[in-house]
Amino acid sequence: MKKILGHSVIYAIGNTANSAALLLLIPYLINALTPAEYGAWSIFEVTIFLLNLLSLAGLEVGLMREYWFQDDEQWRARLVGNTLMMASVIGMVIMVGGASLIAGGIDFDLPGAPHTLLLVLAIGWSEAIFTVFLTLFRIREQPITFITLSIGRMALFALFTVGLLEGGFGLTGALGARLIATVSFITAGLIVGWRWIAWQLDRALIRRIVSYGLPLLPANLAAYLLSTADRYIVQGFLSLENVAIYTFAYKIAAVLDVLVTRPFALDWAPRRFKIATQPHPEQKYAQALLIYLWVALGFALAVMALTPLLYALIAPPVYWSAMGLVPVILLAYIIYGLSYPLNIGIMLKDRTRDLPVIGWIAACCCLALCFWWIPVFGIAGAAWATVVAYMLWTGFIAIDSLHLYPVVYPWQQIGLIVSMGVIAYGGLWLSETWFSPTHPLVAGLRLTWVSALMIGCGWLVWHHRKEKFTSNRRLV
Numbered sequence: 001m002k003k004i005l006g007h008s009v010i011y012a013i014g015n016t017a018n019s020a021a022l023l024l025l026i027p028y029l030i031n032a033l034t035p036a037e038y039g040a041w042s043i044f045e046v047t048i049f050l051l052n053l054l055s056l057a058g059l060e061v062g063l064m065r066e067y068w069f070q071d072d073e074q075w076r077a078r079l080v081g082n083t084l085m086m087a088s089v090i091g092m093v094i095m096v097g098g099a100s101l102i103a104g105g106i107d108f109d110l111p112g113a114p115h116t117l118l119l120v121l122a123i124g125w126s127e128a129i130f131t132v133f134l135t136l137f138r139i140r141e142q143p144i145t146f147i148t149l150s151i152g153r154m155a156l157f158a159l160f161t162v163g164l165l166e167g168g169f170g171l172t173g174a175l176g177a178r179l180i181a182t183v184s185f186i187t188a189g190l191i192v193g194w195r196w197i198a199w200q201l202d203r204a205l206i207r208r209i210v211s212y213g214l215p216l217l218p219a220n221l222a223a224y225l226l227s228t229a230d231r232y233i234v235q236g237f238l239s240l241e242n243v244a245i246y247t248f249a250y251k252i253a254a255v256l257d258v259l260v261t262r263p264f265a266l267d268w269a270p271r272r273f274k275i276a277t278q279p280h281p282e283q284k285y286a287q288a289l290l291i292y293l294w295v296a297l298g299f300a301l302a303v304m305a306l307t308p309l310l311y312a313l314i315a316p317p318v319y320w321s322a323m324g325l326v327p328v329i330l331l332a333y334i335i336y337g338l339s340y341p342l343n344i345g346i347m348l349k350d351r352t353r354d355l356p357v358i359g360w361i362a363a364c365c366c367l368a369l370c371f372w373w374i375p376v377f378g379i380a381g382a383a384w385a386t387v388v389a390y391m392l393w394t395g396f397i398a399i400d401s402l403h404l405y406p407v408v409y410p411w412q413q414i415g416l417i418v419s420m421g422v423i424a425y426g427g428l429w430l431s432e433t434w435f436s437p438t439h440p441l442v443a444g445l446r447l448t449w450v451s452a453l454m455i456g457c458g459w460l461v462w463h464h465r466k467e468k469f470t471s472n473r474r475l476v
Contacts, residue, residue, distance in 0.1 A: 023258060025158055026251050027314035028165075029174070030244070035318055037171045039240030040111045042247035044120050044175065046228040051124025052131065053220055055091035058213025059083050060135040066208055067139050077198035082205045084132050084197065091125030110240075112172045119175040126182040133189035136196060145192055149185050157181035222359030226366055226389055230382035233370040238378065241318070246379040248315060249322040252307060253300075253329035260299050261337040264292055268340050276348055282407045289341040290413055290461060296337050297421045298454035300330040304428055305446035308437035327425070328383040332390045339394040345404030346397060354400055362393040413461045420457040424450050 030038050063083045067076055098121045102114045110116060130153070137146045157178050164173030190197075235243050268288070275284045307326045311319065346354055366389035373381025401407075427449050435442045 023251060023255065025161060026248070028162065030248060030315060030319065032165045033171060033174070035241040035244040035316075036239075037111050039235070039242070039244035039247070040116070040171060041174065042231055042243050043110065043235060043240070044116065046231055047120055048124045048127065049228065050224055051091075051094060051121065052128045053217075053224060054094055055087055055125055055128035056131060056213075057086075057090060057210070058216040058220070059087055059209055060132055060213070061216055062209035062211075062213030063132070063135055064139060065213075066205075073196075074198060077196055078200050078202050079205055079209070080132075080136055080193075080196055081198045081200060082202055083209055084129065085199070085201065086206055086209070087128050087132050088125075091128050095121045095125050112170065112175075115172050116175055119172065119179055123175065123179050123182065126179060126186060130182050130186050130189065133186065133193060136193055137189075140193075140196060149189055149192075152188070153181050153185040156184060219356040219359050222356060222363045225363040226359065226393065227386075229363070229367055230370050230374075230386060233367075233374055234379055234382055237374045242379055245319050245322045246325070246382060248319045249325045249379075249383075250329055252303065252310060252326050253333055255303055256296065256300050256330055256333045257337070260296050261333065261340070264295075264337070265340050272344060272347060285341070285344050285407050286409050289338070289409060290417070292337065292341050293334075293414065294417050294454070294458050294461065296334050297417060298450070298458075300327075300334055301421060301424050301428070301450040301454065302447060303330060304425065305450050306443055308432070309440060309443040312438035322379060325380060325383045328380070328387060332383070332386045335387065335394050336390040339397045342394060342398040343401050344407060345401030347401075349404040351400070351404060355397075358393060358396040358400070361396065362389045365389050365392055413464060416461060417457055420453050424453045427453075 029041065033041060060083070063079060066079055099118060102117050130149075134146060134149065137143075137149070157180075160177030160180055161174050164177050167173065169176065231243055231247065234246055272285075272288075275281045275288075278284065304327050307323060311323050346352060366385055369385035369388055370382055373385055375381075377384070428446055431437060431442065431446055431449075437443065437446065
């Protein structure tokens with residue numbers, strides 16, 4: 001058990017490191033690139049994610065599903081080899097198709113085109129292959145290799161990015177740095193994992209992998225639209241500068257997702273099933289919801305307390321206009337994160353087929369609201385469209401899950417946490433009208449205010465839960 005827990009922590013660190021490294025580069029990028037270039041970088045980021053999604057087509061999930069169903073190591077090696085070959089072929093087809101469109105003269109009106117566009121296609125292809133290697137090392141329970149490759153790639157990416165930007169290569173240099181780092185560590189992964197790979201084409205194996213992983217693609221595409229479509233629509237209706245300003249606010253808020261929601265989701269994936277085998281699982285599910293809500297809300301308020309100081313320290317003045325959207329985006333992240341502790345029924349009752357339907361309802365709503373609100377309200381319309389769409393996502397998941405597996409949630413304690421969060425936010429809002437929130441001392445006082453209220457709230461909730469647990473034991 002200790003070994004499994006230790007490996008899980010290492011994988012969480014590796015996954016977090018990938019996102020954290022990109023976040024750490026942001027202060028440099030927004031100062032080294034023009035707003036238009038950083039806006040294009042933001043569009044390229046979400047496009048690379050889409051290309052990665054399409055190139056993998058759920059293959060890595062199929063690999064995880066099939067790998068340990070056979071004891072034959074040669075069969076497993078062929079499975080890995082066929083997965084890599086399929087991802088390579090799909091990625092090549094996408095790259096050739098994209099390059100053909102670019103060669104045909106399609107003008108995407110983005111800085112550095114067509115070179116930057118070709119680099120984006122190559123990065124999406126290479127990162128899909130790199131993901132398969134990471135999946136292999138995770139399956140083989142090689143956590144040290146996993147984290148070394150993950151962090152090493154991001155460190156090399158950061159190093160080359162700074163070097164090439166300082167050398168005057170601009171946006172093309174930054175994208176080239178990402179491609180160089182990924183290809184370098186694909187080579188490292190190939191060297192380390194060579195003994196677990198067999199390059200022997202097997203159509204039966206490919207069908208098994210694809211039949212399991214491909215049905216997940218519609219749900220993944222819906223999730224992609226839900227989380228990234230606003231950037232494309234902002235570019236279409238407004239400008240790349242607006243994309244840059246909006247994306248920077250998003251990156252500040254994304255600290256909550258990187259440091260709280262994703263680690264929670266990684267741990268929650270197996271834990272929810274383990275809880276189902278224990279006595280009184282409903283109480284533990286309710287407790288998990290309280291813990292996530294308290295931690296996420298407290299962390300979000302801490303980010304809000306420090307946001308003005310962060311803008312003053314790292315962001316050029318042109319980005320400051322979106323500072324007020326950070327709380328809105330944090331609210332969206334909290335709402336989305338709640339879908340994890342609320343998805344009990346869907347996961348326990350094997351109703352994952354409901355997720356694509358819910359995802360597409362939320363994604364279509366997000367698209368409709370973005371097309372409606374962005375021309376009217378600008379980037380604020382994009383932020384609030386995301387909030388509404390995430391409310392639909394989490395709301396439908398909660399309703400469906402409670403129908404399949406009823407859980408009595410402690411609404412009184414939930415109300416207490418939310419109320420304390422509203423009071424804490426009210427104090428932050430008032431402090432901005434009385435003092436300069438960019439002053440370090442004021443930022444420290446704002447953070448102290450949030451910490452005191454949320455710690456006190458946490459103690460009250462914990463004390464109430466402890467008394468209730470003790471009372472239930474006495475009754476038994």
